[in-house]
Amino acid sequence: MSLVLDIEKQLGNFHLKTAVKCGNEVLSLLGASGCGKSMTLKCIAGIEKPDRGRIVVDGNVLFDSEQGINLSVQKRHVGMLFQNYALFPNMTVATNIRMGTRREGGCDEATLRSVMERFGLLEAADLYPHQISGGQQQRTALARILISKPDILLLDEPFSALDSHLRFRMEEEVRSVIRSFGKTVVLVSHNRDEVFRLSDQVAIMQDGKIDRIGKKTEVFRDPQTVNAATLTGCKNISPVKILDAHHFLATDWGLTFCVSAIPEDAGYVGIRMHFICPGEGENTFACSVTEEIENPFSYTVMLKKSDKEHVRSFGWELDKEAWKEFRKKDVIVHIPETSLHFLKK
Amino acid sequence: MDLYPLWNSIRIALISTVIVFFLGILAAYYIAKTPRIIKGILDVILTLPLVLPPTVVGYLLLRIFGPRRFVGAWLFEQFDLKVPMTWWSAIFATTVVIFPLMYRTARGAFESFDETLAYSGRSIGLSNPFIFWRIRMPYCKQGILAGCVLSFARALGEYGATSMIAGYTPGKTATISTTVYQLWRTNDDALALKWVGINLMISFIVLLAINLLEKKEGRFVARS
Numbered sequence: 047m048s049l050v051l052d053i054e055k056q057l058g059n060f061h062l063k064t065a066v067k068c069g070n071e072v073l074s075l076l077g078a079s080g081c082g083k084s085m086t087l088k089c090i091a092g093i094e095k096p097d098r099g100r101i102v103v104d105g106n107v108l109f110d111s112e113q114g115i116n117l118s119v120q121k122r123h124v125g126m127l128f129q130n131y132a133l134f135p136n137m138t139v140a141t142n143i144r145m146g147t148r149r150e151g152g153c154d155e156a157t158l159r160s161v162m163e164r165f166g167l168l169e170a171a172d173l174y175p176h177q178i179s180g181g182q183q184q185r186t187a188l189a190r191i192l193i194s195k196p197d198i199l200l201l202d203e204p205f206s207a208l209d210s211h212l213r214f215r216m217e218e219e220v221r222s223v224i225r226s227f228g229k230t231v232v233l234v235s236h237n238r239d240e241v242f243r244l245s246d247q248v249a250i251m252q253d254g255k256i257d258r259i260g261k262k263t264e265v266f267r268d269p270q271t272v273n274a275a276t277l278t279g280c281k282n283i284s285p286v287k288i289l290d291a292h293h294f295l296a297t298d299w300g301l302t303f304c305v306s307a308i309p310e311d312a313g314y315v316g317i318r319m320h321f322i323c324p325g326e327g328e329n330t331f332a333c334s335v336t337e338e339i340e341n342p343f344s345y346t347v348m349l350k351k352s353d354k355e356h357v358r359s360f361g362w363e364l365d366k367e368a369w370k371e372f373r374k375k376d377v378i379v380h381i382p383e384t385s386l387h388f389l390k391k
Numbered sequence: 392m393d394l395y396p397l398w399n400s401i402r403i404a405l406i407s408t409v410i411v412f413f414l415g416i417l418a419a420y421y422i423a424k425t426p427r428i429i430k431g432i433l434d435v436i437l438t439l440p441l442v443l444p445p446t447v448v449g450y451l452l453l454r455i456f457g458p459r460r461f462v463g464a465w466l467f468e469q470f471d472l473k474v475p476m477t478w479w480s481a482i483f484a485t486t487v488v489i490f491p492l493m494y495r496t497a498r499g500a501f502e503s504f505d506e507t508l509a510y511s512g513r514s515i516g517l518s519n520p521f522i523f524w525r526i527r528m529p530y531c532k533q534g535i536l537a538g539c540v541l542s543f544a545r546a547l548g549e550y551g552a553t554s555m556i557a558g559y560t561p562g563k564t565a566t567i568s569t570t571v572y573q574l575w576r577t578n579d580d581a582l583a584l585k586w587v588g589i590n591l592m593i594s595f596i597v598l599l600a601i602n603l604l605e606k607k608e609g610r611f612v613a614r615s
Contacts, residue, residue: 093510119513132511136529149516187511194515 047229049073049198053089053099053109062086062096062254072224072231074241074262076277077251083234086251087200090232091126092119103198103230120149125196129203131187133175139186140171146194153193165189180208184216188223199224199231205240217243238279242266250274272389275316280387282317282360299350300357303329305383313391319346319363321385324372330380338369345369352376392582395562396570397589399478403553403566404546407485408493411542414486415493416535419501420523441491445551448487452556456483476558481566484552489542496541500534501527536604544597548590 052065062082066073075083088094090101092108095116101109103124108117133142143161147153162168165185170178175186184204191199204220205213221244224231235241241248242262249259250273258265258274269275275283284298288308295302296315303315333349336359345366348359362379364372422433440448456463456474466472474480504527512522528535550568557564559573567590574583 091510091514119510120516120518122514123516124514126511126514128507128511130505130507132505132507134508134512134526136526145512145517146515148521190515196514 047104047197048102049090049230049232050100050102051086051090053086053096053101055085055089055094055096055098057085060254062089064249064251064254064256066249066256066259068230068232068247070229071246072233072244073247073249074233074235074245075249075251076235076238076241078236078277081251082254083251084202085254087126087202087232087234090122090198091124091200092117092122106197123195123197124200125191125194125198126200127184127187127191127202127204129206131175131183131207133183133186133190135175138172138174139167139178139182142175142186143167143190143193146190146192149194157193161189161193181212181216181219184208185219188220192223192227196229198229199227201231201233203234203236205235205237220244236277238266238277250277269316269387270390272314272316275314275387275389280316280318282319283314283389284358284360286312286315286388288312298358299360300354301331301351301381303381303383303386305329305386309388311390312388314389316387316389317360317381317385318387319361320344322362322364322379322381324377325380326378327380327382329383330378332376332378334376335374340366347377349377349379392585393562396565396567396586399564400547400566400568403478403481403485404543406479407482407489407546408539408543410482410486411490411493412535412539415490415538415542416497416501416528418494419497423498423501437494438491440487441495445484445488445549445553446555449484449552449555452483452487452552456480456556475556476560476564478557478564481549481553481557481564484556485546485549488549488552489545492545493538493542496534496538497531500531500538503534504530533604537601540597540601540604544594547593547597 047070048068050067053062055062060082062085064082064086075086077083085094089096090108096109096111098111099109100107100111107113107115108122109115134145137145140158140162144153144158159168162171165188167182167185167189170182175183178186201220205216208216217240224244233241233244245262247260248262248265249256250265250271251257252273257271258269265274266278269278269280272283284296287295287297289295289302291308292306293302293304294308294312294315332352334352335347336350337348339346339348343366344363347362347364347369349362350359351357418437422430425433453475454460456466458464458467458473458475463474466474474483508526508530509522512526513519548568550572553566554569554572559565559569567586571583571586571590574586
């Protein structure tokens, strides 16, 4: 159970060049829209044809430009969940699901019923897709895919078509599907929370290329690139001017940091909003509050270094209770060295 | 009153509609997949009969199927077949004239099709013909049905090209439209009026059928 992918495709000015390897796990492709993540999925599914490269699932070569192999979509046994679920509008829920078994010559009523039962679709069996809820539509689509016994599961922005209150429930369902599926799953998303909760490996994409790939905890802890930092939710990013072996200036904010080491290729520094804390110690700065933004369960406080004029503010996120206690016009914040992400140019 | 023109008109229109149903959707389906430039050129060629005077179509057909012309001569030599002035030669005329109607409505319908339905069908193992007939066609049913009815109605009313290639022989090649012309020419006003009435009635029924079908088919259109 694995996926080995190394492909290239030119589309006008856009050049897609991705290479990933993953085993029995969930790989997420995280990126802004138009970064090529959906195109990569389509290449695996066989809907798009790469110009060059190789795609192997479980040792089966689906595509190999050198050997001239390009299996038809039908022969790839790739289950793909589309953003809009792509249910056949002229067929009932039961018939839609049954379509997934045609490759193997259909299935008996009992099998179909048990699958519908598992997905809680028995009541909707005779309804048409436009008569059921978004959640039921997604479950129908998942049931139709799983009954077709795919070797790999591709999820293309699975929750983007759902209302936010439904998202969480559906994510739970997808998580249980993934768990029982037990093979390689590739998830495409632009939502970092979703990605973190669902996946094992994360590949961060930009302009058709993967600029950071690794275990999700690694990637979130040490994003390494500006794009990866942004996509994993790091809101404070500033260019860096290296002063000496232990000191650098974050030019946007006018803050000078003292650290144990600075990587040579550091071009930017990122600081996550909730890693900033009040207090003493090294790297402590006197700041004035320029804005206070209330979130449902926290505050985002925009800070600016007190004694500097032309500097940009940076965000600090903290619990409501904590800010109520601390609330001042001028604050002293501590930015621990461990919370600094050095990012490549 | 000899009802032969009615029967002849209906069979010509029906047969050509069936032919055009297949040719039109086939052309619409495959041309939609071709590169842009080829699509543009083919589109112009296939739509041409819609704007050409039917007499020009008739003339071109005679150039092809005339007894001393290329295809016509070959058919006569091989199969002892003379195309012009037979009842079924009118089928050529109507087919050419109504083809663009079917082609264009089918293409419009196919363009509105959500391709992800085809992709998801293929990924769960459905064959391409199955997807075409059981998913794409039902999805586009409304447009294609409208194209059929429209084509049938137009075929029923075809006059110019038909009169050139099939002529007017009572009881043999006469259709409603050529009969009306002939009756008017011979000052048989009463009978001409009867045929006009019949024609109006058929057209009325056909158009009513389109409207009713559209209402009935509306249920798939409401989608999330």
